[in-house]
Amino acid sequence: MLGVVVLRFDRAHRYGIVEDIVVDERARGRGVGTRLMRAAQAEMRAAGMEHAILESGIRNASAHAFFRREGYREAAIMFLKRLGD
Secondary structure, X not given: OOEEEEEEEEOOOOEXXXXXXXXXXXXXXXXXXXXXXHHHHHXXXXXXXXXXXXXOOOOOHHHHHHHHHOOOOOOOOOOOOOOOO
């Protein structure tokens, strides 16, 4: 397997969520991620979604560059607090 993309739909608000997209390290830079992302967007459109959203770790610069190349833009800041301990 070269890669996988996991989607979730919020039908009430009509947006699709790219929960995860992973490309095998040996296959990176060969268009696999682009094909996965375009297939995911086609699935979202077919399901009637109007927007696609995703989140990424703050330090994942290579993923951020990929998402920008795919036409995504920064739209929010996410905050996290550990509740255990």
